[in-house]
Amino acid sequence: MKLYRQLASLVAARLNCMASGNDEWRDKHESEIERLAKEHLPSGGGFDLGTQIDLDKSHGNRLVFNTSFHHMNDAGMYDGWTSHQVQVVPDLQFGFDLKLKGRNRNDINEYIGEVFNLVLDEEVRS
Numbered sequence: 001m002k003l004y005r006q007l008a009s010l011v012a013a014r015l016n017c018m019a020s021g022n023d024e025w026r027d028k029h030e031s032e033i034e035r036l037a038k039e040h041l042p043s044g045g046g047f048d049l050g051t052q053i054d055l056d057k058s059h060g061n062r063l064v065f066n067t068s069f070h071h072m073n074d075a076g077m078y079d080g081w082t083s084h085q086v087q088v089v090p091d092l093q094f095g096f097d098l099k100l101k102g103r104n105r106n107d108i109n110e111y112i113g114e115v116f117n118l119v120l121d122e123e124v125r126s
Helices: 003-020 023-040 105-120
Strands: 051-053 063-072 078-091 095-102
Touching (some): 003 063, 023 051, 063 105, 095 105
Antiparallel strands (some): 063 078
16 A cells, blocks of 8 residues: 555544544554654655654644755755655545645755655555
8 A cells, every 4th residue: 555545544543543532542643653754754864853743733634744955065064954844635536645834945846746656656565
């Protein structure tokens, strides 16, 4: 199953467990979401603080991720950070669509979009 579908399914299951008061399975779904996020979402290579899924803003038809990018200058020295929110929403023709929020320093949003498109479209095992 594609990563974005697996995450959306787990997020929806977590919300169902919260609504029914099933804390045991809510915790299991949260653990699996965290495992998948840690193993597959961007970390390193500029995403030096990793990527977190925002479970308060995510649901079965929208995933929200928070990440930061560590920029370098022409001399190869780190010279600042930008923070970004990546929203994943359904697209009936192509599977999903990304909406990026955050400062587009050095046209970084294009790169962030490419990375998230690749990662979220990966096949993963549950």
